[in-house]
Amino acid sequence: MNNVDDIEVSAAAQNASEPRPEDGAAVAAAKTEDPAAARLRVERALTANHANTLPMLEILRACNEARPYRDIEDDVYDLPVMQLSHQNAHALSLLLVKAGALEQIPVEEPQPAESAAAGVDASAGDAQPALVDQPVDYLLVITEAGREALADFDPVKRYGRMLAGEPSSYRAIYRKVLSLCEQGISMDDIEQALAGIPAMRTPKTVYAGHFVSNLETVDGIRWADGLWTITTHGQAMAEV
Known part of the structure; x- marks a missing residue:
């Protein structure tokens, strides 16, 4: 496996909760590039920092189907391997998106009528709305390059x-x-x-x-x- 310098994640990236245009562009580029190059990109991300390798692999396994990113982060949060990394699951998943191993699928926010049905009065102005679940924002799903890397990194x-x-x-x-x-x-x-x-x-x-x-x-x-x-x-x- 090839090693590269550790990939740094900015504080803004770690705290981001919205899919970003550059992440979508990275996935689009990965879809059109040579499959071997796409696999190498993912491989480099997985081996850039060996403390992140096993946690990243667990995140990929959790993304076999498109799921809300918060659900994925909750699933891997208590796994022992997550203690190996200094990065949290959110930051690691963004690294995998940048590498083309995961794809972000945006989820549209509820329209006013849908919000009202969920207990939010859109006409209430400054009135305190009823508490509702956090928005999904986006789903995460493994890409073909991610699947191939996951198979190659089988323990x-x-x-x-x-x-x-x-x-x-x-x-x-x-x-x-x-x-x-x-x-x-x-x-x-x-x-x-x-x-x-x-x-x-x-x-x-x-x-x-x-x-x-x-x-x-x-x-x-x-x-x-x-x-x-x-x-x-x-x-x-x-x-x-």
Whole structure:
């Protein structure tokens, strides 16, 4: 995967609640550009800041169908991976829109007659209207380039590519770490369990943190309540 400099989001972008013309233009450009270029644009956004990769992937998964953006943000808010990023779900979704991985679909505001039916008196002037739900503003849905990137960033596929770049003797160590994390385990206990394994010293000296960090990167294990714990994806990786 290609890495680029981290993408910065302005405070205005983070607080924006209305679809912006430039976002629509970005999606329109993505639709007309070469598919390979569109995929590369999304790939760069996903890998620009590795702390954002897993949270962004969860947002893409939540956008399989067109849905109000607030519903999507609510769905991913409490996911453990969202704690990895310094950006909130709204800011990350805007980055994905800019990259052409998500499309914003504007939703027209209710007309006066519709507002009245919802409990708002359009002729009441300064009178306090009845409380109603916030407007939808826009929907979010994954684009074709986003779907292709999501498939390419499948955790088990990423794990397989990672293994291909590692010494073959490391495969058993990764499996051992995944097994150790089935019930939750501390870093100290992982280090003790791996101590003395020959592959930790040959062809070069490597430490337990190498395996833990790589497995976290591909969403095989997660840090939760002071312990490293295997994920559903990690259970599938253990079978590779």
